[in-house]
Amino acid sequence: MAAGRPLAFDEADVAAFAAASGDRNPLHVDRSYARTTPFGERVVHGSLLALEALRCLADDQLAEVRALEVTFGGAVLVGETVEAEVREVPQADGWQVRVVGRGRLLARVLARRAPGPAEEVDVPPPARPMRTEPNDPPAPPQAGDVIGGAYAARGLSAGALAPPLAEGLAWASYVVGMEAPGLHGVFAALKLSLLDGGGGAGAYALRVTEHDPRTERLVLTGVLEPAAGGRLAAVIDCFGRPAVPEIDAAALLPAEPAAASGRAVVVVGGSRGFGAAAALALLARGHETHVVHSSPARLADERLRGHLADARDAEAMERVAKELEERGLPLHGIVLAASPPPLPMAVTVSSAPSVADYVATALRLAVVPLGALLPLLGRGGFVVFCSSTAVSAPPRDWPHYVAAKGALEGVAAWTAASTPGVRSVAARLPKMLTAMTNLPSMRVSAAAPEPVAKRLVELIEADELSPGLTVLEEELT
Amino acid sequence: MTITQDFDQQFREVLEDVLGFDVEVRDEDGPGTVEGWDSLSHVRLVHALETRFDVRLPDDALLGEQTAASLKQLVQDRLGGG
Numbered sequence: 001m002a003a004g005r006p007l008a009f010d011e012a013d014v015a016a017f018a019a020a021s022g023d024r025n026p027l028h029v030d031r032s033y034a035r036t037t038p039f040g041e042r043v044v045h046g047s048l049l050a051l052e053a054l055r056c057l058a059d060d061q062l063a064e065v066r067a068l069e070v071t072f073g074g075a076v077l078v079g080e081t082v083e084a085e086v087r088e089v090p091q092a093d094g095w096q097v098r099v100v101g102r103g104r105l106l107a108r109v110l111a112r113r114a115p116g117p118a119e120e121v122d123v124p125p126p127a128r129p130m131r132t133e134p135n136d137p138p139a140p141p142q143a144g145d146v147i148g149g150a151y152a153a154r155g156l157s158a159g160a161l162a163p164p165l166a167e168g169l170a171w172a173s174y175v176v177g178m179e180a181p182g183l184h185g186v187f188a189a190l191k192l193s194l195l196d197g198g199g200g201a202g203a204y205a206l207r208v209t210e211h212d213p214r215t216e217r218l219v220l221t222g223v224l225e226p227a228a229g230g231r232l233a234a235v236i237d238c239f240g241r242p243a244v245p246e247i248d249a250a251a252l253l254p255a256e257p258a259a260a261s262g263r264a265v266v267v268v269g270g271s272r273g274f275g276a277a278a279a280l281a282l283l284a285r286g287h288e289t290h291v292v293h294s295s296p297a298r299l300a301d302e303r304l305r306g307h308l309a310d311a312r313d314a315e316a317m318e319r320v321a322k323e324l325e326e327r328g329l330p331l332h333g334i335v336l337a338a339s340p341p342p343l344p345m346a347v348t349v350s351s352a353p354s355v356a357d358y359v360a361t362a363l364r365l366a367v368v369p370l371g372a373l374l375p376l377l378g379r380g381g382f383v384v385f386c387s388s389t390a391v392s393a394p395p396r397d398w399p400h401y402v403a404a405k406g407a408l409e410g411v412a413a414w415t416a417a418s419t420p421g422v423r424s425v426a427a428r429l430p431k432m433l434t435a436m437t438n439l440p441s442m443r444v445s446a447a448a449p450e451p452v453a454k455r456l457v458e459l460i461e462a463d464e465l466s467p468g469l470t471v472l473e474e475e476l477t
Numbered sequence: 478m479t480i481t482q483d484f485d486q487q488f489r490e491v492l493e494d495v496l497g498f499d500v501e502v503r504d505e506d507g508p509g510t511v512e513g514w515d516s517l518s519h520v521r522l523v524h525a526l527e528t529r530f531d532v533r534l535p536d537d538a539l540l541g542e543q544t545a546a547s548l549k550q551l552v553q554d555r556l557g558g559g
Contacts, residue, residue, distance in 0.1 A: 071497070073515045092498055105513045108497060188517055210528065214536060215520050237521065344516065346509075396509040396541075397516060441516035444539045 004083025021170035025177030040341035047173035056086035103351030118233030135182030164230030181240035202227030216240035258286035269338025273434030277453035317372035344397035362404035379421035416469035
């Protein structure tokens with residue numbers, strides 16, 4: 001097999017495609033927004049990836065293409081290098097480009113010489129101008145709904161590919177990121193077919209042919225008529241990521257505030273998800289609860305004391321430790337809940353550096369705060385290392401995550417052995433629904449974080465855990 | 478063609494439509510054992526099977542701890558064909 005052709009996209013490439021396609025979804029262009037998603041970094045538009053992957057074809061081949069079938073298997077992040085390789089597929093009368101990265105197939109683009117079958121949808125005149133802000137509807141569209149409006153791509157660069165097909169790719173990106181699902185859209189697959197005719201309407205119409213509330217999958221079927229001529233039939237397959245519910249403070253905080261314990265606790269990674277739930281459960285026990293968080297966020301309760309700091313930054317964590325010391329309260333507990341988002345990976349020769357980098361980043365998020373805070377911890381105090389049931393039942397797509405949590409449990413064992421009197425807890429948390437896991441495949445059967453956090457704090461505060469190492473798993477569910 | 482052959486043929490068409498026309502899928506294959514059969518395409522595959530056979534599979538089917546054989550069995554169970 002021929003060596004792949006490297007593909008990489010920087011901030012400017014993505015910004016240019018956002019401007020050309022009109023898909024200004026913040027997942028592509030806003031780093032701080034992307035950090036709050038399971039991707040952790042800005043995601044290259046799938047359509048931009050497909051357009052560049054198609055450049056693996058020679059110009060005379062590309063000019064013959066009349067239909068595209070694109071399937072996405074994973075996100076390509078800004079700054080990441082992936083590989084594309086093309087081969088001719090006579091049985092499909094065309095070519096297939098595979099894009100591989102992190103040891104996985106991230107996209108497949110099938111380019112055919114013959115247009116595919118098309119379902120006709122009438123294109124009404126462009127009643128609505130293009131959106132400049134992503135749609136964020138209170139409820140997803142339902143099967144049978146028709147979505148339509150004006151569309152025009154500007155300044156697309158697509159080489160020898162038929163301009164309507166290039167515009168169709170850009171349009172599909174716009175539809176998913178700006179219209180339906182809109183702000184919380186994830187692009188999964190696309191079929192585009194170049195048809196005869198077209199009145200230069202500069203408009204599209206799509207019918208919602210499927211909506212499944214279990215995974216928020218949407219299938220949109222319809223037609224785009226580019227202003228420059230041509231007519232495209234399209235089937236767009238995508239998912240919505242409905243907002244994860246906010247941590248339910250009422251479920252964790254008693255109506256009557258507990259008496260002040262006179263002790264302080266710190267939750268690293270405590271502004272969202274499980275960390276936020278753990279912070280509230282500790283607050284409920286009357287502890288002065290400090291939260292270290294890396295991106296600006298409103299904390300779950302105003303009594304929480306926030307420290308905006310990158311947990312990997314030694315100087316920043318030393319400052320946090322100093323502030324705690326100056327408060328004068330003895331430190332009773334540390335919860336290490338910060339973790340990088342685990343994008344799926346496999347272990348291959350080419351993905352190995354990504355796996356190792358993930359483990360290093362994950363470990364740094366725990367050991368830097370541990371190094372800064374452990375000297376302040378009193379006898380009988382606790383350190384919670386947020387591990388995962390993935391350690392005992394490794395998920396296929398997450399070798400890096402399993403390795404990182406295993407390493408974390410190693411640090412928990414070391415902490416127990418080298419810090420007498422301290423209770424070191426490796427908490428193997430179940431899969432929970434948080435902003436970090438909010439993907440179609442992960443939403444199913446995910447637990448709510450509140451009961452898990454409540455149970456963990458109950459176990460710690462019941463004083464049943466003796467000094468040394470405790471591994472909690474079944475006890476938490 | 479018997480009904481069973483027809484079912485197998487339709488099942489295979491759905492697999493090819495979602496996972497790619499050139500993918501070889503054995504009964505024991507599942508997410509991770511075939512290139513392109515990942516967690517996202519698995520969700521799409523389950524939805525595509527539901528649409529093609531007009532059945533509703535249990536939520537567990539979406540989780541990815543499945544094989545081609547177990548999915549086929551789930552669809553057949555729902556169709557009442559055992």
